[in-house]
Amino acid sequence: MSRPTRPGGVNVVFADHSSERGGAEFALVRLLQTSQPWHPTVVLPRAAPGATNVFAESLPEGVALVQTGPRHVARQQGGSGALAAARLAAKILASAFDLARLRAVRDADVLVANTTRASVYVAAAGALTRTPFVVHIRDLITEDAIGGPATHLMRQFVLPRAAGIIANSRATLETVLPYVRTDVVDVIPSPSGLHPVDPATVTVPATVARIGLVARIDPWKGQELLLRAFASACPDGGARLVFFGGPSFGHEEFLRDLNALARELGVEERVEFAGHSSDIAAAIDSLDVCVQCSLRPEPLGQNVLQYLSAGKPTIVSGEGGPAEWVADRDNGLVFAPREVESLAAAIRTLIDDSDLRGRLARRAAATPDLLVDEEIGIRIRDVAERSANW
Structure with a gap:
């Protein structure tokens, strides 16, 4: 069921599972520094005291930042085995419920998951609040790249429920297309701060x-x-x-x-x-x-x-x-x-x-299609708006 978008642009909640200096995090910061007519909120997990937070350092005025839910760590830091898997599952469930309780999420026209891990709890929160969500595919969704459990969750739970898909390359898109039901799909390179020279x-x-x-x-x-x-x-x-x-x-x-x-x-x-x-x-x-x-x-x-x-x-x-x-x-x-x-x-x-x-x-x-961040922002906003009405 679609919901009417608000005058002056969509309310978009961007969720990321990390605030460290990673490619996905820098890309989201650059996106939010473009001048799109939307109302964005960034939701992150609580960070450890003194930890790097690229969003707190770089978000422009007018972008709300909310930190809630358990802290997530990289896969190699979380350990392996059944106990580690159970701990991760508990964190993802806690993140989903914390996300769903936020006023910004309940008021959102669309949610955007900026990373693979975030997409799992964004999908759950979207189901709880009946809010459409977009998955930004920045990983190859294969067992070699993200592990077996994550691949299964993406293919069976997240992708079939997504209202919109943004893939950062054709290579990433090919790994998800068989599991996608929406027709709101685009290949858009991540905002990379390009300033093409002559x-x-x-x-x-x-x-x-x-x-x-x-x-x-x-x-x-x-x-x-x-x-x-x-x-x-x-x-x-x-x-x-x-x-x-x-x-x-x-x-x-x-x-x-x-x-x-x-x-x-x-x-x-x-x-x-x-x-x-x-x-x-x-x-x-x-x-x-x-x-x-x-x-x-x-x-x-x-x-x-x-x-x-x-x-x-x-x-x-x-x-x-x-x-x-x-x-x-x-x-x-x-x-x-x-x-x-x-x-x-x-x-x-x-x-x-x-x-x-x-x-x-x-x-x-002279490589074709080297887009500046503003051009990329327009295309990502278009996917968000279309997904809000999917």
């Missing part, structure tokens, strides 16, 4: 001084793979390797492991762990070659869109969302997923061939 203005330096990856420090983002490939491609000095991004979701130990590996490989003096950067554009601008090298298929790869938009010679893994944006030797180089020597060969190719670097950089900037 291809005619793009130049590259004569030599490669800085090779880099912009991604949170997380084993599946491929920092170890890139570190080993860099050591193989540049064993005798020259270029530096720069990692922009800090550890989130409990991966501080992995950062220590990466530092130890850099020492072991003999490249410690040429590897920089720059930490989290609040100025992504400046970080990317400081690099001569940009890399995406995740160890499992990236649903989208916001960093890839940022690299292309900046007109940077770009190397990506040949699977998932990035492979939808980069064609080998057209607007970037594509390497065989998870293969150190394939990535090393791509790095060596760009170091050795300045003409190729220049051509790929200009073609990167």
Whole structure:
């Protein structure tokens, strides 16, 4: 049953299970910084004292922020086995009931689940309050990507009840389409803060001084793979390797492991762990070659869109969302997923061939459909409005 939307725009409640520095969280912040005619509220779990909260730091005036319900942790921090599953189920149920009790939710025209975990308790809250909901698909909904129980819940409980689906790539959409009943479906890249440069203005330096990856420090983002490939491609000095991004979701130990590996490989003096950067554009601008090298298929790869938009010679893994944006030797180089020597060969190719670097950089900037956040916001608002009346 549809409900009439209010004059001046829909009331939208966005729910996220985390306030840490993750791609989904930054994307939602950027979305809410666009000038859409809606009335948004963000609902998050209660955070631990002193914890990072990207929403509290960045939400514009006029966006309400509510924190309620139990704190959620990343899957690898929650443990495994029946007891861990029971604890997670209890948290999801508690989150659903807390969400349903909120005045903002009862008054909402539509709920939007910003992450996979949030979508489970948003679906339950939507059923309790009879409020239509949208699921923002930012993960590949497969057992390899999110685990068996989460995949089952998404396919059997969440997706069939969703009034709207936003997929961040065709790759993510393909994993959910068989389970979706709504016709309000769109593929929309996440807001990534793009400022596309004019291809005619793009130049590259004569030599490669800085090779880099912009991604949170997380084993599946491929920092170890890139570190080993860099050591193989540049064993005798020259270029530096720069990692922009800090550890989130409990991966501080992995950062220590990466530092130890850099020492072991003999490249410690040429590897920089720059930490989290609040100025992504400046970080990317400081690099001569940009890399995406995740160890499992990236649903989208916001960093890839940022690299292309900046007109940077770009190397990506040949699977998932990035492979939808980069064609080998057209607007970037594509390497065989998870293969150190394939990535090393791509790095060596760009170091050795300045003409190729220049051509790929200009073609990167000319990549079709690199949308600015305002354009993406309009499309997401359209899905929210259509779903409210589904």
